[in-house]
Amino acid sequence: MKQSITKHVIENRIFLIRGQRVMIDRDLAELYQVKTKALNQAVRRNLSRFPAGFMFRLNRSERNELVTNCDRFDLLKYASLSPMVFTDYGVAMLSSVLRSQRAVQINILIIRTFIRLRELALNHRELSEKLHHLEAKVHMHDSKIRDLFRAMKEMLTPKKSIGFNPTVNEK
DSSP: OOSOOOHHHHHTTEEEETTEEEEEHHHHHHHHTSOHHHHHHHHHHTGGGOOTTTEEEOOHHHHHHHHHHOGGGGGGGGOSSOOEEEOHHHHHHHHHHHOOHHHHHHHHHHHHHHHHHHHHHHHHHHHHHHHHHHHHHHHHHHHHHHHHHHHHHHHHSOOOOOSOOTTTTTO
16 A cells, blocks of 8 residues: 555545545545546446445535535535435445455445444444433432422421410510
């Protein structure tokens, strides 16, 4: 490999679009050190390997949002076609279509990154659920503590006594 590709570099090229983590065709082409046109031609020649859950083309609003949020995609606003995006399954399939040693090595890094992100998302979901449970518990405890303080205040508030009151007769 000419340059060292880190997980951080790959993570920064994964986007959440339509609720799926995907990579843009031009980013993949850059990582594989091929032209975007060549990558897309290889995919078109092997469309049967890329069913619906493996890749899709961005619609105009998705493309515009991508261009707005990422300066490195400025040229896309002039492109006649929106870019193709690939899910982790599509990325895995790309190594068999491109058939280069670099594609295989980069795909291994990308798949590991996708797996790591999935694990982080699961941990985040578990942590979020635990936090929600804890908040509910604290809220329940707060209401019980308020009830306890209310009862203590009632006990400390002087009541009208019935019967003999020694302080009244001392005058």
